[in-house]
Amino acid sequence: MRTVAVLAYSGMSPFHLSVPTLVFGRMGIEGGGTSPYRVVVCAEHPGILTTPAGFDLVxxxxxxxxxxxxxxxxxxxxxHMPLPDAVRTALRTAHARGATIVGLCLGAWAIAASGLADGREITTHWAGAVDLARTFPAVDVRADTLWSDLGDVITSAGVAAALDCCLHIVRGHHGSAAATELARALVTAPHRSGSQAQYIPVAVPQAADDDPIERAMVWARTHLGDPIDLDGWAMVALMSRRTFTRHFRERTGSSPQQWLLQQRTDRARLLLESTDDTMDRIAADTGFGTAVSLRHHFHRILGTSPAAHRAMFKAPTPHRELLPTTR
Structure with a gap:
C-alpha cells in the first residue's frame, strides 16, 4: 500500500482538495471498494483551515x-503566494528520499518555487502558464498539454485534467483495468492522453447526434482490429479527407492517426492485463497487425514492452480447487 500525502492550506478550494482524495482514497465513492493507497491530508500548521466555500477544514x-x-x-x-521555507524543505527532502512529487493545476507553482523543476518541463492551467513562466524563467512551462510525467515530478492542468493525471498515476501503479474501473465509479473518461490539448475551441453540436466526428470516433473504437484508412474513415463522417482531418484536430487536439494509435495502444494494454492471448492475437485484435508492430508502438508510447507490462499488471488466474470425484 502506497501512502499519499496531500498538502492543504488556508484559502484552498475544497474542490481541488477533493480530486486526489477521490482518486487515491476513493473517499465518497459508494461501493468503491478498498483503496490500495493510504491518503493523509496535512498542512504546514495543522488545525482549522479556512476555505472560500463557506466552511472550514480540520x-x-x-x-x-x-x-x-x-x-x-x-x-x-x-x-505569487510565497512558498514557506518549511514546505520547500519538506518537498525537497521527500523528493531526495524518492517520493514522487505531484502538482495539480496551480500546484505546479509550488513545485516551481521549490526548485525541483529548474531546467525541466512542467504543465499547469493554461490561464496561469504565462505568469508562471515569467516568474520562474528556469522552468519550461507547457500550457498545451493535460499532464506531464517526468517520473519523479508529475504536473497537470485544471481540475478535470487533474482527474486524468491522478488516474494516469493509478494506471501506472495498478494497470489499465484498475484505472478503468475507478474511472467508471467517478463517471469520467477512463483515459485521456497527457499530450491532448487543454483548450479545444470547438462548437457544441446543436443535437447530440449531430456530431460527425464523435460518430467517426465511436465507429473507429468498434473497428480497432480492422484496417482503417483515412479516406474510408472520413467517409463515416461524410467528409473529405482534408475536412475530416481539420475538424478532427479541432475536436480532439490531435490528428486522426495519433488518436487512433493511442486507442489501439490502450486496448492492447487492457488485453494484456485481462487475457492470456498471444502477442500475435492481441496485435491482430487491436489493428497493429503483427507482434513486431505492437512491440514497437507499445514501447514508443509507454516506454516498456508488452511482455513487461503483462508481467507487472496481469491479474492472477483464480485458483480452482480440485473436487473429489464421485463414483
Whole structure:
C-alpha cells in the first residue's frame, strides 16, 4: 500500500482538495471498494483551515506526513503566494528520499518555487502558464498539454485534467483495468492522453447526434482490429479527407492517426492485463497487425514492452480447487 500525502492550506478550494482524495482514497465513492493507497491530508500548521466555500477544514497532520509518503500531492496553490521555507524543505527532502512529487493545476507553482523543476518541463492551467513562466524563467512551462510525467515530478492542468493525471498515476501503479474501473465509479473518461490539448475551441453540436466526428470516433473504437484508412474513415463522417482531418484536430487536439494509435495502444494494454492471448492475437485484435508492430508502438508510447507490462499488471488466474470425484 502506497501512502499519499496531500498538502492543504488556508484559502484552498475544497474542490481541488477533493480530486486526489477521490482518486487515491476513493473517499465518497459508494461501493468503491478498498483503496490500495493510504491518503493523509496535512498542512504546514495543522488545525482549522479556512476555505472560500463557506466552511472550514480540520487538518490533523503536519508536514511530517511527507517523511512517510510515496506520493506528495500539491492539489493547488495561489499565484505569487510565497512558498514557506518549511514546505520547500519538506518537498525537497521527500523528493531526495524518492517520493514522487505531484502538482495539480496551480500546484505546479509550488513545485516551481521549490526548485525541483529548474531546467525541466512542467504543465499547469493554461490561464496561469504565462505568469508562471515569467516568474520562474528556469522552468519550461507547457500550457498545451493535460499532464506531464517526468517520473519523479508529475504536473497537470485544471481540475478535470487533474482527474486524468491522478488516474494516469493509478494506471501506472495498478494497470489499465484498475484505472478503468475507478474511472467508471467517478463517471469520467477512463483515459485521456497527457499530450491532448487543454483548450479545444470547438462548437457544441446543436443535437447530440449531430456530431460527425464523435460518430467517426465511436465507429473507429468498434473497428480497432480492422484496417482503417483515412479516406474510408472520413467517409463515416461524410467528409473529405482534408475536412475530416481539420475538424478532427479541432475536436480532439490531435490528428486522426495519433488518436487512433493511442486507442489501439490502450486496448492492447487492457488485453494484456485481462487475457492470456498471444502477442500475435492481441496485435491482430487491436489493428497493429503483427507482434513486431505492437512491440514497437507499445514501447514508443509507454516506454516498456508488452511482455513487461503483462508481467507487472496481469491479474492472477483464480485458483480452482480440485473436487473429489464421485463414483
Amino acid at each position: 487538518v490533523h497532520h503536519g508536514l511530517d506526513a511527507f517523511e512517510r509518503a510515496d506520493l506528495v500531492v500539491i492539489p493547488s496553490w495561489e499565484q
